[in-house]
Amino acid sequence: MAVHEIKHPLVQHKIGLMRNVDLDTKSFRELAEEIAILLTYEATRDCLLEDCEVSGWCGPVSTKKLAGKKVTVVPILRAGIGMLNGVLSLIPSAKVSAIGIARNEETLEAATYLKKLVGDLDQRFALIIDPMLATGGTLIAAIDMLKAMGCREIRVLTLVSAPEGIERVISKHPDIDIFTASIDEKLNEHGYIIPGLGDAGDRIFGTRQKED
Ligand SMILES: O=P(O)(O)OC[C@H]1O[C@H](OP(=O)(O)OP(=O)(O)O)[C@H](O)[C@@H]1O
Ligand SMILES: O=c1cc[nH]c(=O)[nH]1
Numbered sequence: 705m706a707v708h709e710i711k712h713p714l715v716q717h718k719i720g721l722m723r724n725v726d727l728d729t730k731s732f733r734e735l736a737e738e739i740a741i742l743l744t745y746e747a748t749r750d751c752l753l754e755d756c757e758v759s760g761w762c763g764p765v766s767t768k769k770l771a772g773k774k775v776t777v778v779p780i781l782r783a784g785i786g787m788l789n790g791v792l793s794l795i796p797s798a799k800v801s802a803i804g805i806a807r808n809e810e811t812l813e814a815a816t817y818l819k820k821l822v823g824d825l826d827q828r829f830a831l832i833i834d835p836m837l838a839t840g841g842t843l844i845a846a847i848d849m850l851k852a853m854g855c856r857e858i859r860v861l862t863l864v865s866a867p868e869g870i871e872r873v874i875s876k877h878p879d880i881d882i883f884t885a886s887i888d889e890k891l892n893e894h895g896y897i898i899p900g901l902g903d904a905g906d907r908i909f910g911t912r913q914k915e916d
């Protein structure tokens with residue numbers, strides 16, 4: 705297991721913009737997608753290549769193509785959808801396995817309400833996407849589900865992660881790699897990440913209740 709906090713200047717700049725509580729929904733969505741692209745680039749650095757040949761303009765050209773396991777992108781609904789287009793813009797042929805998990809805001813327990821996984825998960829590499837890793841309950845439930853279906857190679861992309869949640873995921877699933885734009889300070893007493901982004905799902909879908 706490794707946790708990769710991506711310190712690229714573009715990532716740090718964009719996550720900084722997202723922290724502004726007054727940022728409009730359109731800009732928040734666009735930034736979530738843009739950071740997802742940058743995280744995907746980092747998380748696929750070591751993908752295997754194989755030699756191939758194409759007909760070039762001046763004759764045959766020896767080149768490379770992706771080899772090895774096919775990818776399934778696994779957005780955790782709802783908020784994970786906000787990163788999906790970004791990931792698919794770099795891996796356009798990936799199959800999508802949607803998992804619906806909602807955190808009970810009183811107990812902070814994760815409850816699964818949807819599971820639409822692609823087949824052959826034992827032959828695929830899964831890229832779970834969810835903007836927020838807070839207590840870790842949601843991510844653990846998602847990884848449990850994928851492993852139960854035979855998936856053995858799992859990477860996770862998050863925008864913001866809490867140290868407490870990372871610790872919990874590491875202790876339950878030490879073989880997973882997490883790529884995050886920021887490891888924040890802590891969780892507050894309601895299980896929200898500080899400083900975090902607030903409720904990422906609400907900000908992506910425009911359902912945030914504004915205080916007057
Ligand atoms: O690490 P945890 O403590 O489990 O919390 C993180 C989860 O909470 C948020 O989803 P939420 O339950 O708010 O659902 P939503 O995407 O529908 O807003 C977030 O997108 C994660 O999935
Ligand atoms: O800070 C948090 C924690 C859980 N879910 C969110 O959307 N934000």
Ligand SMILES: [Mg+2]
Binds near residue numbers: 783903904905906
């Ligand atoms: Mg939410």
